[in-house]
Amino acid sequence: QQPVQSPQAVxxxxxxDAVINCxxxxxxxxxxxxxxxxxxxxxxxxxxLKGGEQKGHEKISASFNxxxxxxxxxxxxxxxxxxxxxxxxxDTGSLTSYGKLTFGQGTILTVHP
Amino acid sequence: xxxxxxxxxxxxxQMGQEVILxxxxxxxxxxxxxxxxxxxxxxxxxxxxxxxxxSEKSEIFDDQFSVERPxxxxxxxxIRSTKLEDSAMYFCASSxxxxxxYGYTFGSGTRLTVV
Numbered sequence: 001q002q003p004v005q006s007p008q009a010v011x012x013x014x015x016x017d018a019v020i021n022c023x024x025x026x027x028x029x030x031x032x033x034x035x036x037x038x039x040x041x042x043x044x045x046x047x048x049l050k051g052g053e054q055k056g057h058e059k060i061s062a063s064f065n066x067x068x069x070x071x072x073x074x075x076x077x078x079x080x081x082x083x084x085x086x087x088x089x090x091d092t093g094s095l096t097s098y099g100k101l102t103f104g105q106g107t108i109l110t111v112h113p
Numbered sequence: 114x115x116x117x118x119x120x121x122x123x124x125x126x127q128m129g130q131e132v133i134l135x136x137x138x139x140x141x142x143x144x145x146x147x148x149x150x151x152x153x154x155x156x157x158x159x160x161x162x163x164x165x166x167x168s169e170k171s172e173i174f175d176d177q178f179s180v181e182r183p184x185x186x187x188x189x190x191x192i193r194s195t196k197l198e199d200s201a202m203y204f205c206a207s208s209x210x211x212x213x214x215y216g217y218t219f220g221s222g223t224r225l226t227v228v
Contacts, residue, residue: 098168
């Protein structure tokens with residue numbers, strides 16, 4: 001079953017902040033976040049492992065609440081280059097999954113000048 | 114920075130024809146995947162491949178699909194008898210390890226159009 005992302009779309013002005021959420025009904029080992037620009041491949045942003053850690057990547061950070069099986073991606077002081085579709089990918093850590101990710105439906109982020 | 118290379122970038126084929134999509138993963142990566150994305154929709158898992166064999170496949174990956182790593186570098190996806198609904202962007206991805214601090218590196222994709 002795929003994770004559920006919210007919101008489906010966000011429109012921002014440059015400099016504004018956004019939060020994208022990813023929620024799973026299954027116990028997770030890790031959550032990945034990717035950004036995809038139109039017509040391009042998804043690009044890896046970060047991975048959150050079981051343990052509830054928070055990670056940062058420039059002005060983009062994320063958290064993982066293991067108890068709730070939820071992850072949030074935080075984009076602060078957004079730039080035009082942040083525009084794209086953001087996907088979370090979840091891994092249940094099954095011994096047979098070999099890193100298979102199940103992706104959410106995506107959140108379209110549009111940043112205007 | 115190392116890349117995953119996919120060819121061709123676009124492929125148009127007649128319904129019922131066979132297509133082979135090619136991928137060259139990053140050389141020291143051990144885990145390989147095929148995903149597809151129907152226009153405007155989510156990225157869907159097709160198959161994972163490790164140690165020269167399929168480790169998991171989705172319901173989409175039926176008997177018309179097959180994967181091979183024929184020469185230790187290329188990783189191919191074959192669709193034997195294409196259907197209209199196979200039209201999608203097909204992404205190859207590879208990963209050095211799983212459940213570590215490494216994500217996937219995706220190729221730039223092959224846009225398959227079945228007419």
